[in-house]
Amino acid sequence: MNPSNPPQAAEYGGDEVSAIVLDPGYSTTRAGFAGEDAPKSLIPTYYGKYNADGQEKLVFGDDVFVTPRPGLSIHNPIGKDGIVEDWDMAEKVWEHSFMSRLTGTKAGNPFQNGLNDVSADELPTEMEVESDEKPLSDSPLLMTEPGWNPAKAREKTIEIAMEKWDTPAFYLARTGVLAAFAAGKASALVIDIGASNISVTPIHDGMILKRGVQHSPLGGDYISSQIKAIFKANSPQPITITPHYLISSKSAVEAGQPPQAKYKTFATDKAPDASYRALLEERTLSEFKECVVQVWPGPTRLSAPSPTGVSNEDMARTTPGRPFEFPDGYNQVFGVDRFRAVESLFDAKAAIPDPDSSFPPPTPAQTIPELVKASLAGVDVDLRPHLLANVVVTGGSSLLYGFTDRLNHELMQIFPGPRVRVTASGNTYERRFGSWIGGSILASLGTFHQMWISKKEYEEHGPNIVEKRCK
């Protein structure tokens, strides 16, 4: 088969209605057209707020990272548990996600849109006419939500979509279901390791089993806090992260030597808020997570003795360390510490205590193995072996080196009887945007178009219809 020819529509049952898929997360918001393989628009959910000329101004998208404006403070409309808290701002962030890249100003007839004309007279008037329109008036919208989203939040979501954005059709799907679809499964146990939450969602026939949904806050941000605790207790000297915007120049230093850099200083009235610094520190930390942090591969825990008698920690010490250079030039090789940062995802006792951290020490019930156990306890016995044979791993934090191996070992230890099979895409995009890709598949299926909640239905039944239709 010629790869340049797309498959026939009848082969995959696709029928594209130019729907938009919006997958809002805690850390990033993904938006794109259904039927594509990756979201076209990827923006941070964080937004900036500052005062200029006596007016409050907002910064969205990647722009928040760029300029350290005076008094710029960073906020997130979504709460730590993944549920929207600030609806007004959430609406604006989401709107930005598709307005900036996907819909924007509407393309008119090419004969009249001005691109082919020399005369620029008509252009401004036309633009003004279009700006009256609501942003999504001709695109159905598929949005995602976590499995534990309360009914109120769901109703609020459809309200925004229908009334503020004027979408002709709307649907609200669970991230877990979509991630399972992206992995090609209708029934699965989805383990989603996100930025603020990790969640375990059992899916049966494309629907979540509510009694089995489990989530805990040991996500990527928690790992960051653990790394910070490690930095604080670092042996030659505690490491402080200085974000790039505070460095004007630096020179190379030997490993473990204090940094030699010139720092930028801001006057107190010109300096951005502390939350801005925290956001940029977080960027460095995520780089650290990508380059250094590693999950102890198992099969036993890091604190447990290995079968040879040597403790696993000593074994980890013998492995070569990984170097990392901070923005200020300080660099160090990280040995066993790089395993300890994430060990508490599996073993609550291995958490590194840090009194300054905003995260309370994790309880054993919050670790991934316990979440899986609790989740399976909430579903029917007959279903459990099937779910264990279809474990889908998704979420950006699951890209930690060695994560799936360890998860596999842990699950096999808890459930030695049934067959455990962990499905995790090797493609980074598919892992990070699992739920968006699933939404893209779902919204481009011909058979799905009967499931949209249309504007007419919304007007008839009110926002409560989302509870009935999006089960």
Add this chain to the structure above:
Amino acid sequence: MAAADVRDMLDLPAEGQARPHKKQKVVEKRPEGITRELYALLGERAPPIAINENKYKGRPKWMNKLRVRPWSMAPFTNNARSDGLVLNHWQRKHESARPPVPAPEPAPAESQMEVDKPKEEEKEDVPKLPEQEYAFAKYNVKPRLPRRYTDDEYTRHLTSDDWSREETDYLVDLVTDFDIRWVLIADRYDYQPRMDTKPDSNALVPAKHHRTMEQLKARYYNIAATMLSIEHPPSEMSSAEFELHEKMLKFDPDRERDRKELAALQLNRTADEVREEAMLLEELKRITSNEQNFITERRELYSRLEVPISVGNTTMYQSSAGLSQLLQTLLQADKSKKRRSILGDGAIPSPAGQTPSTAGGLGRAETPVTQAANKKGSITSKEPNQMVRTLTSAEEARYGVQHHERVSAGVQFRSDRAQRLTQAKSNVQTQKLANALSELEIPVRLFMPTERVCKDFEKLIQSVNMLLDARKVSEKVESEIRVLEAAKMERERKSREAAGISGPSADPEHPHVKKETEDGDTGLLGHSTAPQTTQGNGVQQGDGNHKRSASVLSGVSDKSNKRQRR
């Protein structure tokens, strides 16, 4: 040479046509984008890297003449929806003005359904296309559910102490919503009894009554079965309906619950238990495979036992050496079987005792019985004898049935008995017997020691012995005669000498003696131990005797030979 060898080893056809083909000069086509002169400089061998640029291969020229097939964003409605939502998708625009370009190659359609196409082309002449049904609407299928009960039906058939009407309604709604997917129904089942209907019983009813999937199933199946039987009484149901009805009626929630408890136990085994189970399973596998082996071995044994007794050549077992060899091999086979310990309890019967009883293809179970019968001997063996019909003498002879007055213990061979007859008490006598037999051309060891041959052989030996005895007596008498005659001659000579007559009377003596010996020989069967007066005569006589006696006895030996052959 080496190539030929390799070809031979690989079974390739002999080189014939391949050779000249190879020698043909391969003229490579000059790739485009290189001048002829530059290409000539490269020589015969092309460089390993491509030196020509990859160029975009445009569409073939003939395609430029084709008209671009227009597509348009077309609105459509979905019949599976009730609200008439209009969505837009790209669709091939229909051209009514001119016939479409015959392009069989399907367009890289994204929103165009293949299903739609033939319809479009059929209705070519119709200027405006009628509204087509949405292709995916047909996938909107719902399971067939029994009719919803009416109030009257509910009060008459379906009232239950455990289930209120409201909760039953809730359950049936949920079943309809989730298309009888019980996992989901049980997961979402969250019935809150309405307080306003029963304000007084508020305290009595537990705040949250958790229902298990089994309870829900039991209730729903009860409702569905009742509704089914209201619609069609069980006597009028089709077989499928009746089966469904039966199945729903027989649903046992307790049993289902027990099953699930067991399943949970099975799922939550510890690693040790799993290991143990795996070990036991391995053991079981081993045992079953052993049993399988045992069965196949036994079947093999059966087939061997059921083979008819060989009627082939048995000459190699005629001699005792051959027999003992056979015995040895049988013993060897027995031992090796035992060593494999397949039939460790010594269930292998000796082939001699086994063959007659199982030759009829009887089952394995019979063998011990027949064995026991053989061991017990006459007591049990009489019973079958009574049942056997009595044979006439001719039949007895035919089947070789014999009755012995006295049977000595142990196995005897007829040929051995015959052999024993040829052994006399003295060696000389034995020698004589052997000589007599060899003169008759009868081998010492009989070729075919059948009953009758043995009997005849016995008679023969007896008569030979008698003759030998007779000859012995005659010889004695003759020697006495000779002594007496010699004494008489001595006396006559003395008297003649006394009378003066000598010599010539020796001649007439000879014929007399000869005559006498001839007479004696005809009587005797035997040997050249004929009376001899002189050496030379004796030898001649012996030869003559030989010939004559052989001719005389030839009739006898022929007869015996014939018998033997029979």
